[in-house]
Amino acid sequence: MTIHIPSALRSYTAQQSEVPVNGATLAEALAALDHRFPGIRFRIVTEQDRIRPHIRIFVNDMQLHDLSAPLNNTDTVYIVCALSGG
């Protein structure tokens, strides 16, 4: 599958906006992403395995709230920073 990386996190991916990873669940996909780009997962997910309050994750066009959500190899995952504030 492909994970779309928001601009705020591209310092981890050498500015790549799309990264191919494998995983049967969102948790596995994020683990694979972090294995390749260490540190990126903790900016997205808390130590309690919750998606951070101002981060949204969509698979295709559906928002996911739980890391246990299953994924297919053909899915496209979008990580979105809910930019707000001044």
Next chain:
Amino acid sequence: MKASHAPVSRGAVTLLIGTRKGAFTLKSDQARRTWKVSPPMFLGHIIHHVVADPRDRRTVLMAASTGHLGPTIFRSTNAGKSWTEVTAPPAFAKVPESEKGRAVNHTFWLTPCHANEPNAWYAGTSPQGLFRSDDGGATWKPFSYINDDPQYREWMGSVQDGTPDGPKLHSIIVDPRDPRHLYFAMSGGGVHESVDGGKTFSTLVKGLDVVEGFDPTTVTFHDPHCVRLSPSNPDRLYQQNHCGIYRFDRPSNTWVRIGKNMPKKVGDVGFPMVVHPHNADQAWVFPMDGATVWPRVSPDGKPAAYVTKNAGKSWTRQDKGFPRANAWWTVKRQAMTNDRHEAVGLYVGTTQGEIWASRNEGTTWTCIARHLPEIYSVEAATFGR
């Protein structure tokens, strides 16, 4: 005067500045007369604290977060020329799915450990947590005695009990004579001491006032803003609290409210406190307006430091160089610091993005940088051998 645990330094000073929109450095000439500001580092990141390691004079840690991403720490081993992100920033222990665990929102405070523990650091977080690194800041482990203990969790209160941008663990202090002797403070949650390297802690709140109408024996109600140890006499602590200015002298276990000797029209509310590195009787505060709804600005719009040279028996206003009126800024708890020169340099960073410096222990002040973002922290460093 006793021999100080902070030896006299000379020459150029580097200020490490954390702001709401990134980090900056200000570097002086040898005489501390001219200053040059750096381009922003990590522009857009919220930088709560940037601290240099006095043990190797080249390592620097930077506590960073953004409005949307999780917190992290950046590390430099070449005096800030280049940075890498640490492998495992402070994070609370994972709890079972059925329980509501805590997540670090940001690291607020960084303290290098004792000189005999060259790679060890402590960190304080929001919500309140205590963490330690033994590899120069690359990886961090939580102190379960503080972070998970039911009594401490009760004293920490909830998010609603903390400061507007989150409750904080701060003022982590290591006794320069003994690495096992530690202090830290929580806003809210009081002051705490360990004599066994952090295996256990006890409270140090006797003598401290709390907001009128509340019970001072309840640790939750105590809000220390900034606690400092006297480098020339480690048996003496000073504290700027939500409810006054205090001094603490061993072997007593009671804080004495020395802020009652401040001018009544100014009061003794504020955030930062600085202690003279070579004279335990001398300390500075930067008062703010804590009346009514807590405007948190300089009293009457007239900023000034106040110095005591007799351990708090009396205070003298130091405002030469500061705006005479209509200056509605203040100084946060990590944004006032000193260097260790013989004539001690003082530095304050304002909520309106200015850095003010004094080369003569507060007698006169000069603005050395302006138009920076809101300043959260200022630390003085001397790099190299």
